[in-house]
Amino acid sequence: MADNKKKRGGADRGLIALSEPYEVAYWSKKFKVTPAKLKAAVGKAGRSAKNVEAYFKLQKHKAADRARIAMSQPYEVSYWSKKFKVTPARLKSAVAAVGHSSKKVGEYLTGKKAAKKAKKTVKKATKKKRAKKKAA
Template sequence: MADNKAKRGGADRALIAISEPYEVRYWSKKFKVTPAKLKYAVKKAGRSAKKVEAYIKLQKHKARDRALISTKEAYEVRYWSKKFKVTPAKLKAAVKAAGRSSKKVGAYIAASKKRARKTSAGRKKRR
């Protein structure tokens, strides 16, 4: 699909014409992205439908990867330990217990800190 409706050959179908609203709708639906994301992808990758599709898949993969914690990479352990204000050993234990999702690990660490505060407060009252 491209802007010349008289040309309907294979080369014409492999290109995305952002200036045509019906093409933006078609390709947005095909790639399951918003029209704004499609336009940005075309701006970054070019008009080729294959290149745009590859660019969109790469961006989705990167976004999914950012939310996961890898304990095999030392730089990630340092980063997440600093972010959650825990030791690397506690971070690794939290990842093992809660899974690789940064949101779940954050919630697990917050809950364990809360439990630790409660038990230490209970000990102080007994003394």
């Protein structure tokens, strides 16, 4: 569908017309992407410039940390809970403490697990010592 050049209102400014080469060039330059990436983003997010901009921001954010734990996605909460062998509530508290990076959350959780194991080992050792003293 051709762009009506007489319409210059806000509704027209907020939409990306892929059929017009000058619009593809403008939006590609504005978002600092290739025309092919712009076309793919419009296919995924729709013609709205705001939606496409949000899509690109999300893609940049995902690229920064591919192993990011998105607590807003139930399937991710389930996946990471099973992977770290913790409850979703425990995972949520770990994410709140160290951030969304799975690497940092893993270190945080294993650090806590190691501390708990050390406490259990100390308790067992003291029980054995007490038992030996009573026997003697």
